[in-house]
Every structure is written in structure tokens, then in C-alpha cells.
Amino acid sequence: MTYTGDVRVGGPSDVRVLDELEIRKAAVGPMQNNVYLLTCRVVGAQLLVDAADDPDRLLALLREGTTQLDLVVTTHRHADHSRALASVVAVTGARVAAGADDADAVAESTDIAVTQRLHDGDTVRVGNVTLTVVGLRGHTPGSVALAYREPGGRVHLFTGDSLFPGGVGKTSGPEAFEQLYRDVVERVFDRFGDDTWVYPGHGPDTTLGAERGQLPQWRARGW
Template identity: 55%
Template structure:
């Protein structure tokens, strides 16, 4: 059974109002069912992960796209980055430790590296950058908190329904889980919505009871 905010590969985008003047559009692109997220305000728009199918992304974003954030260096998350950047002139942002890998892989220039304590702005809204080391050295999440107090986390491949994203070994897993616990679960409440890089959404409340099981299984 599909979970919260399900979208089908190649299917229609899902549009969610987050606040007055702010909407979230989610669509699945590419052969790996990558989620792309558009945050749109009257004063600008921000895309999280120009993963694939640039024509479909541009049909949603339009040429006024101001910023593209790439959550991490893996190629399935930036296949459309160069085409979207060329069509829109958007500023390109990613985690600082992943800058060189994304610039080389995607053939893009001018990437802005960000990390803990930095913010990314869309219209009048600010998203906090959270560095999550483990899935890749420079994976980031973005946190936006609405006027009702609900936080929305765009976690890339660092957190999914059912656990952290894939890591290369025990050290990377320990790093990612420690960052998730300290920077995410310890800071944000159960109502926090998690928007992952693939698949359906979840909440921190749904995932929190399983932290011990994740630690015990080691992945």
C-alpha cells in the first residue's frame, strides 16, 4: 500500500500547500524513482535534486527557478543538473565536501558549498542546512519550519522510512546514525515530516522507536 505523499514514476506531480504563499511540489523522475522537490513562492523557487528528466523538471519549475540544491554526490541525484542550470541560470548548492565530485560528475561550474549553520533562502523563507556524514562525505538535509511549528526535512538518501541510507561500511554507518540522532532526532519533534530522496514520506515520530534496532543491525 502506498505511503504518505506517494508519487508514481513518470506520474503527475503532487502539490502540497505548506504555508500561505509557499507550495511544495513532489515528482518522481528517472529509472531509480528519484524524488525531486520544488519549493515555490511568489518571489522565487528552489529545487531539491535535479535528478533526471530535465524536461519534466523544467515544466514544473519554469525558467524563474532561483536555486537548485543537490543533496549528495551520487549520480542519480544530478543527471539533470547541467540542463536545468543552463535553462534557468539558477544558483547551484550542495554539501561542501561533495562539491568537487558533483562539479566533475555533472559538468557544472560555480557550485556553492554549504554545511552546518548555513541557510538556503527561497523567497522570504529560510531552510537550515544539516550536514549528515555517512551516505557520502557531503550529504546534506534541509530543514524548513512552518508558521504552525511543523518542520519539513528534505533528507536526500540519508534517512528513509525504515532507516538510514546505504553506507559503505561500519564506520560510515556509525557516523550517519550519530549525525541523524544528534542533528535530527534530538532536535526535531515527532510531527516533523521527512521527505526522502526516493519513495514515500514519513515522520520522525514513525521512525524514532526504531533507532535502537537500526543501531543493532548496523545498517
């Protein structure tokens, strides 16, 4: 079946098979958070983007892959993206990574140590696959995205709550919006092509090409 990214809480995950990587998307919790399981097709290592909620559903998602879990990347400090973190780590023993400026808040709210503090330009590995960290400050100070480039091909970008269809994520005021808008333009739209697939923290997926023409509108409205 063709991947669409259309998932619902209580429904099945959607699966995308790439050259070296499988991507599974599911929705969990009352805020309908998206979670993404990345599986290296060569060695079976797995990375979870946001242990958001419903640990039983997340553990079932792991079993759709290879059962093991090597790393959880928490995209930002907001509690709806880490409510199941303690339970998932207790069962799997996975390491935890988060943006450096959000790491202490994640650790305090979950009582789980953040073992890898991420900065813009860092890399994380899942088996033989390397993903690049993209710092997108503004929704929170330490929000991060993960970018995976297929060999010679499309980029896949996991953006948390920093970029959605129709705009950037919510910010606390004009200064934070300016920071997030600038990072999204300079670190995402100026860097990656229109075929880049965007996997957000809530709701449907999009591409940079579908959003690029709206950038002036986002800037003018300030959100």
C-alpha cells in the first residue's frame, strides 16, 4: 500500500519503506500526537521520535519493527511529547536524546536522564542510518528536527511542533516567532528541496514544495 501519513488514534500505523530505512507513523493520546518509529533495514536498530503517550501502543509499534529500541529522540520539552517516555525506557532500556536547551526540562518532567544533548548540525545514528539534527528554536528554546536524506534522493524531515502544513508552530510572542521563522527559512527551506517530506508532531504530513509559497504570508501574519 502507498504511504499517506493519514493516521488516527486507535487506528493502524502507516508504513513507508525506503532504501535503508522503514518509517512507521502512528497517532496517540488526547492531543493526537504523531510518533514515528525509524527502523534500519540492514541491522534492525530502531529510533523512536517522541514517546508521546500510550506506552502500550508504542510498545506494540516497536513490535511491528524489530522489537528492540535503541534511542528515543524527544523533539521538545512539552509534556504531550514525552508522557510515555519513562514507561518506554523502563521496558526497553533505550537511550534518550533531546535538544540541549530543552534537555533539563525533559529530564525533570519525566524523571528520565537525557543521555545525548543535541545541537544544530549534530548527527544521530540508527544502525547504519545517519540523521542530521536541525535546531528550530522558537516553539521552545531547544526544539529539534531530524533530517534523513536517501542516498542521492529525497530528504525526510521530522519536525516536532516547529513546522506544520500551513505554518510554523505556536510561539509565545513576537520575538519567539521571529526566531522560529528565521530558523525554519534558513535551516529548512533554504537548505532542502521542494520534494522534502515533512513529518510533523500532529496532523497530516506535507512537503516543502507545498508550503514554500506561503512563507511571505506566515511572515506577514506573525504566526
